[in-house]
Amino acid sequence: MTEHSPSQTAYEWIDQGGITAPRGWQAAGVSCGIRNSRRPDLALVLSDTPCAAAALFTTNAVTSAHIQYARPLLERNPTGMRAVVVNSGSANACTGAAGVEATATVARATEETLGLPTDSTFVMSTGVIGLPLPVEKIVPGIAQAAQELGPAGALNAARATMTTDIRPKQGAVRVALPGGGVCTIGGMAKGSGMIHPNMATMLCTLTTDATLSPELLRAALRHAADRSFHCISVDGDTSTNDTLLALANGQAGLPQISSLDTPDGQAFLAGLTALCQYLAREVARDGEGATRFVTIQVRGAASDTDAHRAAMTVARSPLVKTAIFGADPNWGRIVCALGYSEVALDPARLRLSFGEMQVFANGVPLAFDEQAAHKLLSEPDVLIDADLGLGSGSAVAWTCDFSYDYIKINAEYRS
């Protein structure tokens, strides 16, 4: 984990940490045969005590059955969550009422296996749309996973949620609360394709031992998502399944955080946001077929909203992303994407750089060393910096390049 935001003294990163870094959490990841291979495909996460829960879901009008099950669940029992089940291999989307029933069956089986109360299990699914959820494989898988639950299971759990992801994505931060005491936040995410989050993202589970109400947890989650998962795009496709879940079990034994405006609330928010940003960047970096990680920084916009929109438009442009795959300093495509992003823009005031190398200013191209620019764009990390020269709005977006492997992965996804 090398990409920590600098010098935020309120939190520190936990080496190799994941969802079991906070107190009172166990996890496991097993293979139950959904994926017709020995790949892990089922994750189980358990809190020793009931949790306040909050979640953000996709804005897609077509939602996974797991989301249709989860929304009323969180209304019924916002403070009593104990377990999370995540399967890969089937998205359980476009599966109708039977799909919601299948999610309920998985939840019930989990509660029976672990001796938990009814309505204490949150289920998430990812994989191919339209396949029925293979309950007959998942239910025995839960029994198997229950045997393996433990504080060391975080990485296995993260692995079990992967689809076309190359790497598991997890992280954890320790937050020193100014009011005294230390709480911990852990997280795992999966992404890779169909990534253009709007409201929430792919599947991400965040655990903490802090004490917060579900309402405050939800507000914190939204703040963090707006600065992390809502700033990434792999392919512009907003999934049917995007889910960002946060669970707080209070096991750090600290006083309840009463507001995000208190020093403790601010510290918690800073830690949560940093963790979400780390996981979101990891999702973009591990986008399908990605060979380069691209940061698009937009400054000088008329507003933060404009800056976000402009940065995300560049992040989504196939022409920009293919040029970066070719390490081609074809800045005209970036100017073009900024131009159609529908934000306030005056080409005569625009300044554009690759890293420190300015390529466009005052409405005209600057002379630059093409070979040096090509070299800069051949690095694994690429920075595009656009100053619109209009105001003080700024935003960052993260994406990856568009390679042959994106086509290969998605032309052959189901075969």
Add this chain to the structure above:
Amino acid sequence: MTEHSPSQTAYEWIDQGGITAPRGWQAAGVSCGIRNSRRPDLALVLSDTPCAAAALFTTNAVTSAHIQYARPLLERNPTGMRAVVVNSGSANACTGAAGVEATATVARATEETLGLPTDSTFVMSTGVIGLPLPVEKIVPGIAQAAQELGPAGALNAARATMTTDIRPKQGAVRVALPGGGVCTIGGMAKGSGMIHPNMATMLCTLTTDATLSPELLRAALRHAADRSFHCISVDGDTSTNDTLLALANGQAGLPQISSLDTPDGQAFLAGLTALCQYLAREVARDGEGATRFVTIQVRGAASDTDAHRAAMTVARSPLVKTAIFGADPNWGRIVCALGYSEVALDPARLRLSFGEMQVFANGVPLAFDEQAAHKLLSEPDVLIDADLGLGSGSAVAWTCDFSYDYIKINAEYRS
């Protein structure tokens, strides 16, 4: 030319016709060395008499110098256009005031060479963004093209406007006006990449010998564009240069069309729209790296606007387009794209087909023959038919698949 709309008796297609099919038009296409090869890169079009002119331009906030030159030109002289110059190899975008000056120089040189009045030449450019327009090559090229002008030059002119296009795109229709007499409309277009027209499209020149005012021509152009060029996407990138130009020289010697609501106006509009639809489909079919042409038909939407938005969202989805490249009947991605298109949608009412093969209805997948579906999607023409089941709104969008060659072409475009 096999894709004519059926049974419109008001117009008929002219075999091999192009921009010189109407009376009083000549054209030429030559190589003047912009492209560092012997490829044709300069087209010249001439009307024997002054034309009423109308144009639609890109909505991109960053516009080519040729658009900055053309807007005031059309205001100054809406009924006196005589010539059109189109160059490939340089987009003359992001070139500042010098770019507009270069366009003016090309226009002046054309007027001097052909003995035309000032302000009678429309210039269009396409190619790489940010390169200065090589006036020193284009001006001699115009003299060369002037020597070759003739009624047989339409195809050469269409060829000279190509960039990554594989095939030249031209067409012509003959329209029998109910009021008596026949007029002709010809057109040529170039497209291929950076194609997601919004307002107008890539470069398209339409010529006619009908008699219309610039205002009526513009209204007709907008009607036709909304049903043609605004319905295609290759990659979701809206160019800085999109220009759709129509010129009417009245050489058919018919009475002026006074309104689009008259029988003559309706007949002209039908012919113009059919021609624009043909050219737009040709642009999508010849999209960068395309191996398949895809028609997305959306019916049963709450409104035509919703239907258009839904169809264009599917047309833009990299995941849908890569699945079609793989001939994979992965209909879940289509449902997903419809879902995030932000139109009124109820999955339980949605019906989805590939051609005649239904794959999804009433919120659940239907059993279908995967092999037969794969075969259907392996054809050069693919039809996706989505019935939203909500109302009477309908629209069609045209796109192509997303192949390795799209990546190759765009990763290496400038090298």
